[in-house]
Amino acid sequence: MTTAPTAPGRLGEAIEPALIQRYLAELDSWLRTRKDELDELDRAALAAGRGEELVGDMSLTLALWKAIHDRYQLVFATWDGGRVLQQERERISTLIWGRLDGASGMPGGLAVSLPEACRLNDALTGQLRTKLALAHDATEQVARIRALRAQLERIRDQVGLEPATTRDQAVDRLAGLMARLAQISDRAERGADVGGMLGPLEMDATTYERDLIVGNARRRDARSKVLSARELRTDLEAREQALEKLAATCVTTVDTAPRYAIPDVEALGPVPVTPDEIDGYLHRLDRVSQALELAQHKYADALAEHTELVALLDAYVAKAKALGVAGKPDLVESEKQARAVLARRPAPMTVAHQLVATYQTWLQKETSQS
Template sequence: MTTAPTAPGRLGEAIEPALIQRYLAELDSWLRTRKDELDELDRAALAAGRGEEVASDMSLTLAMWQAIHDRYQLVFATWDGGRVLQQERERISALIWGRLDGASGMPGGLAVSLPEACRLNDALTGQLRTKLALAHDATEQVARIRELRAQLERIRDQVGLEPATTRDKSVNTLAGLMARLEQVSDRAERGADVGGMLGPIEIEATTFERDLIVGNARRRDARSKVISARELRADLEAREQAVEKLAAQCVATVDTAPRYAVPDVEALGPVPVTPDEIDDYLQRLDRVSQALEFAQHKYADALAQHTDLVALLDAYVAKARAQGVADSPDLVESERQARAVLARTPAPMSVAQQLVATYQTWLQKETAQ
């Protein structure tokens, strides 16, 4: 099972461009691989007649994946191909290390950062895989032991964030898991089949890691509604800038582009500090968050249509080459016209769709001869 990449920087820091670029590439790869893993688990559950048994866990894991994917889109839009000054790099830091709020699909309004959400998704996916017990051979056992070691190291870091009143208990739990894993590892090195012993440790470690992440997030959120409002507002400000950049990219790329207003977070005014005002302010923040999410999805979908149309034309051209008809004058001219229109800024999508369809029609005619 793949694990989420390590996020660079920290909140309030202008992250170095090279680190942002590497993280985006690694996060994109992780998102794609994780989606494939979840699809595999879903198919396995249905094939085994256990779809209802894992439905709630699967829904939660997919919702969290979607929230992470949405935040990746905003970071990628702010990155803008590397055209980032200090201000943009600080916004990216806020998008990575700020909170993912409930309006973005996080369960129960859970306030976690992007790296925490990724680790939590890793833990939930591991729990699903363990429940379904997809593999048990010796090679898989070695991989599972290695993944458990990595998970326990993540847990060690998380334990360090526990308050003094509960840290000793968490340390003892971690020590117990590590001791049991060492015993299993020793047996595996001697050639024993330890598949049945790994399952319980994996489940306990996943539950423990999940509880630590959730507990830490809830402690942060419970400090004060004012602190929570300030965190959410800071995140919304970063998201507002990212959605504005995404909207600008969409308007410059496709015609006709969606036209949705991006909410102005500044218009909400400063965060109030009185108990009778803070609840109403939090509700207004949540409405702005939902509006930002709606606008983000509309602009991202419009950009995706352009990307998909280019990919469709590429596929048709590849088929024409495979059939040995790509040099046909009609196909060459049809491709030239389609690519010319798709390369416009903005590209008239209705015309581009017709031209790609025209290329497909010529291809069908040439291959039918």
């Protein structure tokens, strides 16, 4: 099972461009691979007749994946191909290390950062895989033991974040998990079959890692509604700026582009500090977050339509080449017209769809005559 990349920098820090670029590439790869893994697990659950049993876990894991993917889009838009000064790099830091609020589809309004959401998604995916018992052979057992060692190291980091009142208890529980892993490793080295022991340990470790991540996030969120409002406002400001870039890219790329107003976070005024005002302010922040999310999806979908249409034309051309008809004058001219329209800024999408369809029609005609 793939694991999420390590996020660079920290909140408020202007992250180095090279680190941002590498993280974006690794996160994009992780998102794609994780979606494939979740699709595989979903198919396995249905094939085993356990779809209803695991629907809650699967829905939660997919909701986390969607929240992570949405935040990746905003970071990528702010990155803007590397055209970032210090202000943009600080904004990217906020997008990475700020909170993914409840409007992003997170369960129960849980407030976690992007790296925490990724680690939580890793944990939940591992839990699903363990429940479905998709690994059995000796080679896989070695890989599972190695993955458990890495997971316990992550748990060790999370234990260090526990408050003093509960840290001793957390350390004892971690020690128990490590002792069980040491026993399993010793048995495996002696050639014993440890498959039956690995599953329960993987389940316990995953549950504990999830509880630690969630507990840490909840403690942060409960410290103060005022602090929570400030974190959310900072995150919304970063999202607003990222969405403005995404919208600008969309408007210059496609015609007709969506026209959604981007809320002005500054218009909300400063964060109040009185109990009578903070709840209303948090409610307004949440509504702004929902509006930003809606606009983001519309602009991203419009850009995706353009990308998919280019890919469709490429597929038709590849098919024509494979059939030996790509050089036919009508096909050459049709492809030229379609690509010219798709390359316009903005590209008239209605005409582009018609021209790609025209190329498909010519391709069908030429292949029917061959």
